Amino acid sequence: MDFSNPSLWQLVYLQSFAGDYFGTLQLPIPPFETPALTESAIRVKISTVPARPSWSWAGNMSQVIDAGNVQGVIQKYSLDLSEDRVLILEPFSPYILRFGLAKWLPQATISIFGYTG
Numbered sequence: 808m809d810f811s812n813p814s815l816w817q818l819v820y821l822q823s824f825a826g827d828y829f830g831t832l833q834l835p836i837p838p839f840e841t842p843a844l845t846e847s848a849i850r851v852k853i854s855t856v857p858a859r860p861s862w863s864w865a866g867n868m869s870q871v872i873d874a875g876n877v878q879g880v881i882q883k884y885s886l887d888l889s890e891d892r893v894l895i896l897e898p899f900s901p902y903i904l905r906f907g908l909a910k911w912l913p914q915a916t917i918s919i920f921g922y923t924g
Contacts, residue, residue, distance in 0.1 A: 808848070808924060810893050815924035816850060823916040824908075835910035840871070843901035846921030851904075852891050855912050862888050865915070866908035872899040880905070 809815060820841050827834045853865035865888040869880045881897050888909075896902065908915050 808922070810848070810850075810922065812924065815922060816920040817923050818918065819844060819846060819849070819921045820904075820917065820919040823914065825914045826912070833913060836908045836912060836915055838905065838907045840906070841904045841919065843903055844919070844921070845900040845902075846896075847898055847900070848893065848895050848922035850891055850893050850920040850922070851886060852889070852918050853886055853908070854889050854916050854918075855914050857913075858888060862909070862911070864888065864909055865890075865912070866906060868907075869905045870896050870899075871903045871905050873901075 824836045824839065826836045851868065855862075855865075865886045868884045868886055870882040871878050871880050873879075881899060881902075884892075884894060886892060904919070906917065
């Protein structure tokens with residue numbers, strides 16, 4: 808597998824989120840889920856603008872499968888801010904990804920690429 812070749816990756820999810828405000832108090836971005844995905848190898852990146860130099864952790868991500876009428880978390884990952892992270896997921900298809908972002912992020916953009924090679 809050649810994960811370094813950009814032509815072997817296809818964008819499967821791209822979304823931006825912003826925290827709400829209650830008066831002048833910034834509320835965190837609530838947890839969210841992706842639509843169903845099928846790729847076993849993915850590349851995930853979480854970015855924010857503006858990003859303070861002290862911010863390195865972006866949040867957590869879980870791979871979730873539907874086991875009948877019950878959702879089951881089968882793998883959890885910790886993600887760093889502005890870092891491309893290649894992950895080989897458990898071979899359950901389809902699955903969703905559930906994100907819980909750092910509470911101090913005012914805005915976040917999540918991009919997920921699936922490996923096609």
